[in-house]
Amino acid sequence: MFTVDRTNVDQLFRLLQQKGYTLIGPTVRDGALILDAISSASDLPVGWTDDQGPAHYRLRRRDDASLFGYSVGAHSWKRYLFPPAVKLVDARRQGRSMDCTSPSPDSASQGTPLKKYAFIGVKPCELNAILIQDKVFLGSGTVDPFYKAARERLFIVAANCTQASGTCFCASMDAGPRAQRGFDLAITEVAGKQHYFVIDAGSKKGTEILLELPHRKSSQQELDEAARRVQKATDQMGRQLDTAGVRDLLLKNPEHPRWEEVSQRCLNCANCTLVCPTCFCSSVEDTTDLAGKTAERWRRWDSCFTLDFSYIHGGCIRSSGKSRFRQWMTHKLASWNDQFGSSGCVGCGRCITWCPVGIDITEEVRAIRGTKRQEQLMHS
Amino acid sequence: MNDSLNSTMVPTPFRVQRVRRETHDTFTLELRPPDGSRTLPFAPGQFNMLYMFGVGEVPISISGDPSHPERIVHTTRVVGTVTRAMHTLKPSDSLGVRGPFGTPWPVEKAYGSDIMIIAGGIGLAPLRPAVYQILSQREKFGKVVILSGTRTPADILFRKEMEQWRSRFDVDLFTTVDRAMSGWKGNVGVVTTLISRAPVDPQNSVAMVCGPEVMMRFTVMELQKRGIGGDRIYVSMERNMKCGLGLCGHCQYGPTFVCKDGPVYPFNRIKDYFAIREI
Numbered sequence: 001m002f003t004v005d006r007t008n009v010d011q012l013f014r015l016l017q018q019k020g021y022t023l024i025g026p027t028v029r030d031g032a033l034i035l036d037a038i039s040s041a042s043d044l045p046v047g048w049t050d051d052q053g054p055a056h057y058r059l060r061r062r063d064d065a066s067l068f069g070y071s072v073g074a075h076s077w078k079r080y081l082f083p084p085a086v087k088l089v090d091a092r093r094q095g096r097s098m099d100c101t102s103p104s105p106d107s108a109s110q111g112t113p114l115k116k117y118a119f120i121g122v123k124p125c126e127l128n129a130i131l132i133q134d135k136v137f138l139g140s141g142t143v144d145p146f147y148k149a150a151r152e153r154l155f156i157v158a159a160n161c162t163q164a165s166g167t168c169f170c171a172s173m174d175a176g177p178r179a180q181r182g183f184d185l186a187i188t189e190v191a192g193k194q195h196y197f198v199i200d201a202g203s204k205k206g207t208e209i210l211l212e213l214p215h216r217k218s219s220q221q222e223l224d225e226a227a228r229r230v231q232k233a234t235d236q237m238g239r240q241l242d243t244a245g246v247r248d249l250l251l252k253n254p255e256h257p258r259w260e261e262v263s264q265r266c267l268n269c270a271n272c273t274l275v276c277p278t279c280f281c282s283s284v285e286d287t288t289d290l291a292g293k294t295a296e297r298w299r300r301w302d303s304c305f306t307l308d309f310s311y312i313h314g315g316c317i318r319s320s321g322k323s324r325f326r327q328w329m330t331h332k333l334a335s336w337n338d339q340f341g342s343s344g345c346v347g348c349g350r351c352i353t354w355c356p357v358g359i360d361i362t363e364e365v366r367a368i369r370g371t372k373r374q375e376q377l378m379h380s
Numbered sequence: 381m382n383d384s385l386n387s388t389m390v391p392t393p394f395r396v397q398r399v400r401r402e403t404h405d406t407f408t409l410e411l412r413p414p415d416g417s418r419t420l421p422f423a424p425g426q427f428n429m430l431y432m433f434g435v436g437e438v439p440i441s442i443s444g445d446p447s448h449p450e451r452i453v454h455t456t457r458v459v460g461t462v463t464r465a466m467h468t469l470k471p472s473d474s475l476g477v478r479g480p481f482g483t484p485w486p487v488e489k490a491y492g493s494d495i496m497i498i499a500g501g502i503g504l505a506p507l508r509p510a511v512y513q514i515l516s517q518r519e520k521f522g523k524v525v526i527l528s529g530t531r532t533p534a535d536i537l538f539r540k541e542m543e544q545w546r547s548r549f550d551v552d553l554f555t556t557v558d559r560a561m562s563g564w565k566g567n568v569g570v571v572t573t574l575i576s577r578a579p580v581d582p583q584n585s586v587a588m589v590c591g592p593e594v595m596m597r598f599t600v601m602e603l604q605k606r607g608i609g610g611d612r613i614y615v616s617m618e619r620n621m622k623c624g625l626g627l628c629g630h631c632q633y634g635p636t637f638v639c640k641d642g643p644v645y646p647f648n649r650i651k652d653y654f655a656i657r658e659i
Contacts, residue, residue, distance in 0.1 A: 088389040091433060091476075098433050098474040102390045141640070142388070142625040251634070254656050281629030284389075284622040288434030295434035297389070302628070309630060310620050313459035317619065323658030331632065338635035 002215040003222050004187075006195035009041040009067065012157075015212055016118045021155055024080060025120035026073065031059055033073030035080075038120065041067060052165035052238075052349065054358025066191040068121050071165035072348050076277035077126055078133060080117055081150045082301075088284070089297035114146070118155040122183070124176035125168075125348040127158050129277030131182050135340040136280045155205060158183035162229040166238035167349030169362055173241065175346035177233040185210060188226035198226040241347065241362040242369065243333075249369055250334040254326060258367045263322035265357045270303035272351035272359075273328065278344045281309070304328050329364060388625055391431040391476025394452060396469050402455060403535050406502060407467060408443065411452040411475060419449035420477070423484030424509035425588075425616060425644040429624050430454065431476030436462045439621045439639070441506035442480060446513055452477065455505035455537065481624040483644045485510040485588050486614055493612075494522040494580035498599055500529050500571055500591020504537050506616055506643075507590050511545070518550055522585075525578045526553045529571025529595070533557050533564050552579055571595060575602040582607035588644075590616040597654065600647055610648040617642045617650070634659060 004012070013023055017039075025038040028045045038044065044067045051058045052071065062069050091100045122130070137147035161170070161177035170176030179186040184206030187197040198218050201207040218226075273279045283302035288295040302309060304327050310317035318324045336344030345361070352360045394411040401407050413420065420428075422442050431437040438460070444453025458467050469475060487510055495514055499507050514521055526545060530536050536555065546553040554574045556567035567574065571591070585608050589599050596615050603613050619638040622628035631638035634653035636645075653659050 089391070091391075093433050093474075096473050098393045098476065100390050100393065100431075100476060137627070140626060142627055144627065251652070254659065280627070282622065283628065283630075284437065286431070286434060286436045292434060297437075299389075299628075302622075302630070304629065312618055312620050313457070313463075318658045320658055327632070327659075335632070335635035339637070 001218040001223060002199050002210060003218040004197045004199050004213055004215045006041075006067075006191075006197070008214050009197070012209070012213055013038075013040055013120070015209055016155060019209075020116050021118035022115040023118050023120055024077075026070070028059065032057065033059070033070060033075075035073070035075040035077065044068070044121065045070060049163060050165055052167045052353045054167065054352050054360050055355055056166075056358070057353050064191040065195065066162075066189055068159040068187075068189050069163050069191065071161065071163065071168055072123055072126060072350060074275050074350065074354055076275065076348075076350070077119055077122060077130060078277050080119070081130070081147050081154070082133060082137065082144075082280065083146070084301045086146055086299045087296060088299050089295075091295040091297070093293055093295070114149055116153040116155075117150065118157065120157050121159040122156050122179075123159060123161055123348070124179040125161075125170040125173070125346040126277050127156065127179050127182050128170075128173075128175040128346045129348070130156075132278045132340065132342060132344060132346065133280060135342070136278075140340060155209075156183045156185075158186040158202075160186060160188040160226075160230050161233040162189055164233040164236040164238060165349060165353075167352040167360075168233075168237050168347065169239040169241050169349060170347035171234050171237050172239075172243060172362075173343060173345055173347035175348075177237075178230050188230060190222065190225050190229060196222065198222055239347075239349065239352070239360070239362045241345075241365055243343065246343075246365060247334040247337050249365070250330045253368055254330070256368050256371075258364065258371070259322045259326045261367075262359060262364055263320065263325050265359055266305075266321055266325050267356055268305045268321050268324060269356060270305040271354045271356065273303040273305060274301065275350040275354045276332075277346065277348060277350070278332075279303075283308075304331070329361060332361075333365065388478060389623065391429070391437070391478050393474045394477045396471050396473045396475060397451070398471060399469060402537050406455060406457045406537060408453060408455040409466070409469060409475065410444070411454070411477065413450065413452075420452050420480065421449040422446055422452075422480040422509075424487060424513050425485040425506055426480040426482045427506070427624075427643065428452070428454065428477050428479030429481070429621070430462075430466065431478070432462050432465045433474065433476070435465045437476070437478075437622075438462045439481070439624065441616075441643070443505040443508045446509050447516060455502070455508075457502050478624060481639055483640075483642055485644055486586065486646075487513050490514075490586040491520045492522070492584075494585040495524045496575075496578055496580055496585055496587040496603075496608075497524075497526045498571060498575070498587060498589045498591070499527070500595035500599075501531065501535065502537065503589075503591035503595070503616070504528055507588060508538065508541075510588055515545075515548075515551070523580050524551050525580055526551060527556075527571055527574045527578060528553070529556045529558070529574070529591070531558045533561055533566075554578070570598070572598045572602045575599065575606060585612060587613045588616075589613065593618075600654070610651055611646055613647040614644055615647055615650075615654075616644050
């Protein structure tokens, strides 16, 4: 473990830029944290933090100049690895023939030009979300070349959480607040009278960068202080989700009355799926020009909350809001295990914060656990 | 199958060789690979993603003979934008093809067993390749029984072939219609009513079932009543599909993806989800 002073953060950014990385990090825009291209530490949300609760999100000033003193905003990093829109096919018609070609993952024509990204300040929950999407896009039999190309070039600077929000529950999902693996560099920020970062390298790439930075071996006091701050985030965690047996709990209670109750509140707006850092569903859109000569195929983010999602000739399989909510939550917390060997939830809390009516996935699990179907039947 | 989305999301243009109108709302397309030399080997029960230029792409099961992989045959009903556009195709037009995808009917596993092929409506289309394969090695099976139900006599698919199958001494074919018209001398009623009469040994039978979900639900119940185990009943499921590769998420059925874990499932694999509405 090494310590790097706040004054050298820009040096880290410069080193990454010199190696050809485009820096992506959190920044403040329109009263919220978003992810976008950044060039220096001053672009980060310096001295900001966030208040989050069900259907509630506000930025608030901190009493220090922390660079990473907040949890997560609505954007997740998936938009850079699994972009919201990607062109898959160019098709051309000549007479009665057609010709279909695939734009290369490197070509700018596919909507999102592929860059060599360095993600700055990836929270541990989000790092775990990336590792989960790795299993979906790289490890499930079919490889997504767009994801693979972006992922292989990626440099990850993880930021251990020193502050949890009201909707955070990463500790329950074993996904934070400390990054365990999958990073190139992991930093723990200590912002006080002295402002420094305790840094751990997780890869050869990371070690190389770290060695080029002005650094010193961390003192025991620095390590203790960093550990204390991460522990504080655990203690602050606004929510908990009891994961014991949750797969069977949800898969075996598809007719639980709670699904109907929660669907009375759910607006089917799809916010939860769009802010979720692991949701991977997509749609394919085929379009032509007006002359009918050229056509394109695009892949776009989709959501299991739409009626179109399950449409087959003449009707939707999941026509009720109840069945769509059940599909989302059961997939996320239960059937994901069968498909990819882990939960699909990292406890980032986004689906709770950005739900317009404040539906809380941790509360829904508790409600179903509290009154399993068998008990319901005995009472009725 | 290719292992990269890059190539597998790109359709290969095939040529329409022949168009056959089956009933008032169903038709069969026979496709040939672009250069004539390529074949598209498939197993009975598998499907392709068919792309109409600029209109869209839909999963359609293969209804042709697996021993002729140079002729790709699809039978489909006109039900949506893409199939309506496909209905206008004429010989030598182009149609994009990706595939084949999905799990097959267990033809080889059923060697030595009695076979029950049970179809509801257009569900006969994905079963036809299995029938071809079974009849081409007829001696490897016990009884072969085909039960087919349609709404009306006018909806009966593959009439000529059905007559051929019916006239064979080594095939028992029963048809039924939901609603009869004058002149119909056959059975009236849903296809499940034929199951109790099928001359098979329930202890040694394999059933392959395809049709609307509600038809399959009652069919499985009847088959189980006759003592055919859930590990020897196979059903073909249908869900919305965008990729065929298990990545788009649309075809999830319980924890499974219909495009790669199905469409053909042993009933036991999905029995926990089979009766759940809107799953």
